């Protein structure tokens with residue numbers, strides 16, 4: 013294992029918000045003996061300094077980033093037919109806007125200590141049943157979802173001023189659903205899934221490349237590569253879906269729909 017010094021900022025990026033808390037000037041710290049300042053002397057560090065980060069902002073709506081032209085305000089009425097049609101429309105907007113990996117979503121799970129863990133996965137299916145992605149069931153996320161089968165997933169599309177968050181129980185899909193998707197994947201992706209013990213440590217890049225070579229030799233080019241054991245789909249069945257649309261002066265539109273038994277409520281949230 014390689015360890016490096018964490019530097020002198022135990023709060024990491026949190027120092028920015030601590031800095032912002034000190035709007036009256038001077039420094040503020042929740043950590044005894046540690047000072048945070050918007051003009052702190054981190055200029056010798058590579059990359060943007062804290063004061064640059066604190067100054068980074070874009071406007072939404074008429075102040076800057078907006079959705080498709082002439083887009084009206086997001087409203088509860090747009091959810092009359094449920095969350096699915098609007099989510100499909102927004103995904104389509106993201107595709108049309110040319111956003112790379114428009115189906116990427118930040119997946120949140122909790123570990124055995126109740127601590128949140130996030131990472132990006134690709135949404136590979138959307139239906140009234142829910143939001144589908146594929147992964148290694150023995151990965152950290154796979155094991156966390158086996159223990160606590162509940163997930164949160166957020167699609168962020170800044171260039172069109174939109175975000176959607178979905179939350180709900182998560183379950184493994186049938187072998188048939190996994191099989192169908194698996195066989196739509198390129199050979200290289202299938203070999204990669206076989207070669208990687210996802211989330212486990214490995215000594216070097218060389219060992220990883222050797223693992224790929226090994227499976228490439230095992231599965232000849234003319235041979236069908238079977239689904240890797242313990243690899244497959246996970247379906248998040250939404251019980252809360254929130255739509256966010258950026259607007260000027262941080263007065264964004266937020267509409268949340270939540271399932272209660274067989275029905276759904278729709279409410280507007282303050283930004």
Ligand SMILES: Cc1cc2nc3c(=O)[nH]c(=O)nc-3n(C[C@H](O)[C@H](O)[C@H](O)COP(=O)(O)O)c2cc1C
Pocket residue numbers: 113116129130131132133134135145146147148151152153154210211
């Ligand atoms: C754009 C993007 C898409 C990704 N898609 C997937 C995916 O669909 N499934 C997956 O298992 N990992 C995907 N990954 C890798 C995950 O973010 C993560 O590194 C990996 O799944 C291990 O996560 P875990 O250790 O928390 O289980 C993707 C990463 C990026 C940046």
